[in-house]
Amino acid sequence: MGALRLRRPGSASAWLWLLLGAAYFLIPLVATFLFSIKDKNTGSCCSLSAYSFILDDPEFWRTIKLSFYLALETIAISLLLFVPTVYWVHLKLPRLKPVVGFLALIPFVVPPIILVVGLLDFYRGSPDWFYAKPYGFLVAAYVILAFPYVYFSLDSGFRAIDVHTLTEASLNLGASWPRTMLSVILPNIRAAAVSAAFLTLAIVMGEFTIATLSAFHTFPTYIQYVNETQAYPAAAVSLMSFGITWAAMLAILLIGRRPGARQVQIAGTR
Amino acid sequence: MLVGAFKSADGSATVGNIRELFESSQIRNAYKTSIEISLVTAILGATLGLLIAYAAIREGTPRWIRSAFTTFSGVAANFGGIPLAFAFIATLGTIGIVTQFLQNQLGFNIYLHNFSLFSKTGVEITYLYFQIPLMLLVIAPAIDGLRREWSEASSNLGGSRLQYWRHIGVPILLPSILGAVILLFGNAFAAYATAYALTSGQVNIVPILIGNDVRGNVFTNPHEGHALAFGMFVVLAVMMLVYVPLQRRVSRWAR
Numbered sequence: 001m002g003a004l005r006l007r008r009p010g011s012a013s014a015w016l017w018l019l020l021g022a023a024y025f026l027i028p029l030v031a032t033f034l035f036s037i038k039d040k041n042t043g044s045c046c047s048l049s050a051y052s053f054i055l056d057d058p059e060f061w062r063t064i065k066l067s068f069y070l071a072l073e074t075i076a077i078s079l080l081l082f083v084p085t086v087y088w089v090h091l092k093l094p095r096l097k098p099v100v101g102f103l104a105l106i107p108f109v110v111p112p113i114i115l116v117v118g119l120l121d122f123y124r125g126s127p128d129w130f131y132a133k134p135y136g137f138l139v140a141a142y143v144i145l146a147f148p149y150v151y152f153s154l155d156s157g158f159r160a161i162d163v164h165t166l167t168e169a170s171l172n173l174g175a176s177w178p179r180t181m182l183s184v185i186l187p188n189i190r191a192a193a194v195s196a197a198f199l200t201l202a203i204v205m206g207e208f209t210i211a212t213l214s215a216f217h218t219f220p221t222y223i224q225y226v227n228e229t230q231a232y233p234a235a236a237v238s239l240m241s242f243g244i245t246w247a248a249m250l251a252i253l254l255i256g257r258r259p260g261a262r263q264v265q266i267a268g269t270r
Numbered sequence: 271m272l273v274g275a276f277k278s279a280d281g282s283a284t285v286g287n288i289r290e291l292f293e294s295s296q297i298r299n300a301y302k303t304s305i306e307i308s309l310v311t312a313i314l315g316a317t318l319g320l321l322i323a324y325a326a327i328r329e330g331t332p333r334w335i336r337s338a339f340t341t342f343s344g345v346a347a348n349f350g351g352i353p354l355a356f357a358f359i360a361t362l363g364t365i366g367i368v369t370q371f372l373q374n375q376l377g378f379n380i381y382l383h384n385f386s387l388f389s390k391t392g393v394e395i396t397y398l399y400f401q402i403p404l405m406l407l408v409i410a411p412a413i414d415g416l417r418r419e420w421s422e423a424s425s426n427l428g429g430s431r432l433q434y435w436r437h438i439g440v441p442i443l444l445p446s447i448l449g450a451v452i453l454l455f456g457n458a459f460a461a462y463a464t465a466y467a468l469t470s471g472q473v474n475i476v477p478i479l480i481g482n483d484v485r486g487n488v489f490t491n492p493h494e495g496h497a498l499a500f501g502m503f504v505v506l507a508v509m510m511l512v513y514v515p516l517q518r519r520v521s522r523w524a525r
Contacts, residue, residue, distance in 0.1 A: 014325035018335065021322040021402070025346060028357040028399065031367035035360040105514070108453070109506045111460030113477040117484060117499040208351045208463035209477075213484045223352045224467055227359075235360055238353035249345040 029242070035235035050232040059222060060237070067219035070134060071204035074142040075197045078150045081143070083193065086154045087185060090163045100151065107148050112209040115141065120214060134216045141210045146203050150196040157192020195252045202248035206241065296474065301501065304459060304475040307390060311397040312454035316447060318398070319405025326406075327413050340410060343403035350400050355467035358396045362387045388469045396468055397458050404457060405450055412446035412520065445519040452513045456506050476502055 040049040054060050089096050110118075119141050123131055130136035166188065170180040186193075208220035223241055227234045325331065326339040349357075361368050364381060372378045386392055416439060424434040462477035471478055476498055483495030 011330060014328060014331065017318075017321045017325040018331070018339070021318070021325075021339070024402070025342060025399070027368065028354075028361045031361040032357045034367055105510055108456050109503060109510055111456075111502075111506070113460060113462045113480055114499045114503055117480060117495055120484065121496070202348060206348075206351055206353075208467075209481075213481055220352050220463070223356070227352060227356050227467060228470070231365075234356050238356040238360075241353040242349060242357075245348050246345055249348055250341075253341060253344060 032235045032239055032242075035232055036239055038232045038235075040230070040232050050230075050236040053230070053233045054226070054237050054240070059225075063217055063219045063222035066134060066217070067205050070138055070142065070218065071201045073135060073139050074146055074204050075200045077139065077143050078146055078200060079193055079196070082147070082150050082154055083186070083189070084181070086151065086158055087163070087181070090158045091167060100155070103148055103151060107145070112145060112207070113213075115144065116210045116213045119144075119210075134211075134218065137214060138211060138216055138218070141214075142200075142204050142207065145207065145210070146200040149199045149203070153196035153199060154189065154192050157189040160192075161188045191255050195255045198248045198251045198255075202245050205244050205248075297479065297498070300474045300476045300479050300498075303390060303473070304477070305505075307394055307397065307475065308455045308458040311394050311401050311458045312451050314394075315398050315401030315454050316405050316409075316451045319402045319450075320409055320447065322402065323406045323409050323413055327410060339406065343406040346403040347400055347407055350461070351463035352467045354399060355396060355464050358387060358392070358399070358468065362392070362395070388472065390473060393465050393468060393473055393475075396464055397461065401454050401458060404454060408450045408453060409443075409446060412443055416442065445516050449513055449516040449520060452509050452516070456509050459502070459505065 034045075036050050037046045037048065038044065038050065039047040040053050089100065119137070123137060123140070125131075130140075163185075166184050167180060170184040171177075175184070206220055207218070208224065211218040212221050212224070219241070223234070223237050226237050322339070326336045358366075360366055362380075363369065364387075366387070369380060372380055387395070420438050421434055424438055429437070460477065462481060465473055465475060465478060466481060471482065480495050480498045480502075483498065
């Protein structure tokens with residue numbers, strides 16, 4: 001029976017689909033790579049001039065640093081806001097959990113292109129240090145954008161531990177609330193917090209819609225600028241951007257290989 | 271945004287912006303193209319994603335292939351926007367690798383045969399790059415949920431493979447598939463960056479129109495962008511109203 005099962009019909013077509021899928025996914029990546037090693041001026045193979053063009057461009061370093069700092073700020077604010085919130089919901093307000101499940105749908109109904117229209121309006125007239133600065137306006141938008149992903153990542157982390165027992169044990173032993181939070185709860189949800197951070201990093205490093213429509217120059221808008229002006233360096237910088245997404249998502253996958261961890265899948269960079 | 275959709279250029283309340291959504295032919299066409307692109311990529315993406323997911327998960331396929339595909343999908347579903355658009359320009363653009371290959375090796379210039387990457391078809395091909403992996407991720411748990419006992423019970427009772435799929439497999443997967451199609455539809459419907467970078471903002475879809483309004487490229491009614499965004503919001507909200515009950519049905523078979 002076992003041998004028969006393995007050879008049931010359709011096995012050849014299964015391989016065909018896998019091959020087609022692999023080809024469709026890999027060819028654009030290979031093509032981008034082949035483009036990136038062409039000579040910047042002559043278009044002939046093979047040279048690293050496209051990469052050195054990007055790496056020598058001060059604008060590249062300025063925008064990638066800006067995007068990275070924005071990501072760090074978004075991560076810090078998100079974790080500061082949501083770690084205590086999720087903790088409290090799990091400890092005292094479990095009734096709220098289904099309400100929160102509804103929040104998962106928000107990025108679907110209000111995608112970045114709608115969000116940016118609303119936010120530009122809502123914050124119009126707010127002071128310049130906020131509205132005109134990426135560290136203000138953009139980060140506010142990114143915290144909203146990242147919220148569902150951060151929330152669900154943390155939620156699965158809290159689900160995997162016994163919040164009540166840990167809290168009671170800590171309080172009974174004489175620890176204060178802040179101490180309980182810092183030295184009992186935080187170490188236990190570290191993996192969830194780290195994967196939330198990487199997810200946010202991937203979102204912020206790739207987010208184009210909100211940045212360009214509110215006229216800020218971040219890393220994705222730099223890629224778009226290179227796209228419009230320089231074909232071969234554009235391939236190089238696109239590959240670098242893919243590399244950042246790869247690294248962030250692989251980090252999440254590696255951290256997420258624990259029982260009970262739920263994978264959060266869709267980020268909002270399209 | 272909701273309030274803005276109902277304001278006229280001078281700030282008084284009106285439903286004129288919303289009426290314009292139905293009357294302006296450019297806007298109507300934009301919604302039509304948007305919905306068309308989203309439908310095509312959702313249905314194609316779901317079909318191809320399902321076939322690939324099943325091929326990767328079914329018994330008899332080595333484990334490493336399965337984990338390679340799911341891991342890659344986790345990453346590829348997050349590719350998107352500007353770099354993805356460029357990857358396709360490097361592949362199927364006028365001097366793209368595949369275009370050149372077809373031209374030089376087979377003497378076939380796809381650009382002389384009505385193909386352009388910078389058109390609706392091009393946008394659809396590019397969107398599939400994140401739609402298929404997303405389908406794979408969403409549908410894999412449902413395929414995993416098809417218990418081996420069911421197929422054994424079916425064949426013990428004399429059912430053929432076809433009968434198994436017709437009466438057991440497809441009916442159980444159907445709510446998951448429909449849910450995934452809706453998710454994919456919304457995913458394509460809301461995408462801005464990819465289409466913008468690919469066509470330099472030339473393709474007439476709703477997010478691009480909103481973008482133009484926000485940038486102030488078109489000096490018309492400043493509230494038109496709000497009305498457009500409101501229209502998108504309504505479409506997506508309706509999708510959600512179908513999606514939520516579907517998810518309830520899906521969870522019935524979840525282990």
